[in-house]
Amino acid sequence: MNHISTQSPLESIDDGGLRQRARSVMEAERLSQAAAAKEIGVSGGALNQWLQGKYKGDNEGFDRAIEQWLSARSRRQEAASRIPSSPPFFTGPTARDILVTLAIAHADGDIVTITGVPGVGKTESAKHYRDSNRSVWLATMAPHCSSVVPALQEIAEAVGIKDMSYTGARPLYRAILRKTAETGGLLIVDEAQHLNVKCFDEIRSIHDATGIGIAFLGNETVAGRMTGGGRAGEHAQVYSRVGGRRYIPRPTIGDVRAQIEAWGVLNPDCITYAEEVAAKPGALRLVNKVLRRAVMHAGGVERIELQHLQAAWANLGGGQ
Structure with missing residues (x-):
């Protein structure tokens, strides 16, 4: 765990906006102070004091740690938003x-x-x-x-x-x-x-x-x-x-087609290719991974083509 120095108390450069941003993230994510402190790399007590504006240690360093934490969470959320969600349970x-x-x-x-x-x-x-x-x-x-x-x-x-x-x-x-x-x-x-x-x-x-x-x-x-x-x-x-x-022993063609239909993929070439992928070890789970990455490559399921599935399969190490 990282430790914020308490040897030379410095005034916080924050005017309250940083504290409010931190509180907003914790509330939105239902994150306890203890959990947030663990992510930041500080003690729960120190975070509690900082949120109240009563931290007696290196406030400038603490502010910097909070900024880094908020930026890292924002980057993770942005990356996650680009990853398409798998469809709900489908019945093949x-x-x-x-x-x-x-x-x-x-x-x-x-x-x-x-x-x-x-x-x-x-x-x-x-x-x-x-x-x-x-x-x-x-x-x-x-x-x-x-x-x-x-x-x-x-x-x-x-x-x-x-x-x-x-x-x-x-x-x-x-x-x-x-x-x-x-x-x-x-x-x-x-x-x-x-x-x-x-x-x-x-x-x-x-x-x-x-x-x-x-x-x-x-x-x-x-x-x-x-x-x-x-x-x-x-x-x-x-x-x-x-x-x-x-x-x-293996998924059926009906299973693969039900999965592709759940994703909303209608391209016949893509359907045939997905059936070939399903024959590999990993079966439907592997098809799901390929489809997720193909949607990312295509920029949306409605634009998906065979080349996107092929690129996704190659990205997963297919053919090696």
Whole structure:
């Protein structure tokens, strides 16, 4: 953290306008003094004093730090304004299949798996389903969740447990049961390839105890992770309980066209090119990146042409 010298108090060169600009930014961005101070590189107490005109340190230096902060934020906002927003959730054939599979798990209180290559819309579909329904929770796993306690902590946070002082698997498990029992809910576990067999079994036991549906989302290795690499004995316990399996090897042409339509791109050459990009690793996610950059190159979606998609693809390292 940078420190503003307090050895030689100097009067502020600001007449109040700089303070008002700083306050306006903090109010507009709902930025606390502590958060603003962290961005500026000063202490919260010093910023509070400066805002009141009572700072006893190097006011000229403080003013300069504020000016630099405001200028940096302005540049970031200007850059962000040039980046087009992705369209809202769109429903292509694959997304519809995912939503139906989630709805079945939810309605029947069943366990399902939805697996496939990255970038085909699994996570976005899961978020859309969660946001469109009550008692649906989305817990996203990470590499550190390969053991039971971290996995349960992610689930506890997803279902809305505020007290995270639980230190063991049993207290976390019991808290999750209390929160989800008799809800008729659905727990979606994304990035499930990071879990080990014991994690899958622990989550299966949540299903058994509460009757909620469980959906495991992840890459094609999820089935192997659920069985520990084999289907014999205890390792098959979770896998054999799965009531529905949906594997997505690639996005369909309908998915790509739905995405392009959501962007408002009508040029047939652009549509064909986007279909080719969707065949690359990353699929629809990669198409979205290419379209975003192409719109920037073109200066608007209504002006987009094939050359803009090609330039965007090259900018992303395509063809290398």
